[in-house]
Structure formats: structure tokens, C-alpha cells
Amino acid sequence: MQHRRLAVSAPPRVAAHLRSVGDASAPLVHRGPDAVYVEVAGRCVGVVGRRATAVPCALRSTLDRLPDVVRATVRSGVLHLDDLPCAVGRFVDVSVPELPVAGIPGALDVRPLLGRGDGLTPYGDDVLCGWLAVTRAAGIATPEVDAEIRALTDTTTLLSATLLDCASHGEVVPEFAAWLGGTGPADAVERIGHSSGRGLLDGARLALSGLERVAA
Secondary structure, eight states, rough: OOSSEEEEHHHHHHHHHHHHHSSSEEEEEOOSEOOOOOETEEEEEEETTTOOOOOOTTEOOSSOOOOOSSSHHHHHTTTETTTTTEEEEOOOBBBOOOOOOOOOOOOOSTTTTTOOSSSSSSSSHHHHHHHHHHHTTTTTOOHHHHHHHHHHHHGSSSSHHHHHHHTTTTTOOHHHHHHTTTSHHHHHHHTTTTTTTHHHHHHHHHHHHEEEEOOO
């Protein structure tokens, strides 16, 4: 293999999760030239190249194409793709910007949404992620919704369940954070995945429908 190590940047919670498991197997969930996803102690952890969506549960590399992967392991808190260690060189902020708003977020019903759709991240889950991310940006706790989602996460994919947990902690993709903070366009979010970006925006707009901006 031509690389002795793969330099990556990491969201802080991803790095902490890898350190917490010590040595462990990491079964492959998905592998491709732009992204590899593995299961690490019940959570989905990704390694993405420069062309992939930088999801908040993934280590980010600058490669145009990831190496072919047969197996993955965690050794001493470092994710290895075959024998290639993904060495964390810096941390990246994946948090939502603070929103100066007040009110009650637009209501949603979890059960008809969770797991609804196809692919690694069903559309209904993306809607929930957008809604959760806005409530966290607004500093609004949603314990009932959070509990219902946790109770139903075994009905969706591992990646989607992990991204729902990320959203509940206010962790999002950079395009969504930029749009929510008013520094990026909606169409950059809409281009994410087959329907993921549209779902994120639909959920965010639903939450925002019950909120009003507060003057600084």
C-alpha cells in the first residue's frame, strides 16, 4: 500500500469514541471510493474523501479516492483500514451555529418519519435530523422527541441512527451549518445525496416555522 498512514481530521466526539473502545473489530457497513463506513461499538464511523459529504460522524481525508478496504479495526484508539492507520492531525467543528430565536418549534410526529425512505439515510430520518439540529441551534431541549427517537433507532440503518444522535448533539454537515447561520445557500444543502439535503431543509423549516428571531 502506498500510504503508511492516512492523515485525517476528526469531529471531537468521533475521536473520543474511538479512544474509548481500545482494540476492537470494526465491521464494514459500506465501502466505496469516496467513503467507507464501519461499525465501532454500536456506532457508525466513516472515513471520507474530499468529494464525499463530510458527515459529522466521519473522519475527513483529502484523498480523491480512498483505498480499497477489506477489513477495519480499531487499535489503541486509532481506526485502521486494513493496515492503514487513520491518524488524527486536527479536530473539526461540526456544531450548529447559535440561533437567536424564541418560541416553540413546529411540531413533528416521529413514528411516520423514522426509517421512512431508502438508502443509507432514509428521507424521513433526514427530516428528523434537520428538525433536531434547529432545536439545538436555538438552545431548545426536546426530551420527549429524543426519547422516542432513541426507542425506535433499531428500525433504521446504523448510519442514520448515528446521524440522528449527532443531530441531537447539534452536529451537522458543513453545508447545513452554513445555511442555518446565513452564510451559505440552500441549494448547497439540496445537493447532498439523493434526498438527504432536501430532507434536512424540510425538517429545519418545519422547526423554524414555530420560531421567531430575537433581536441581539
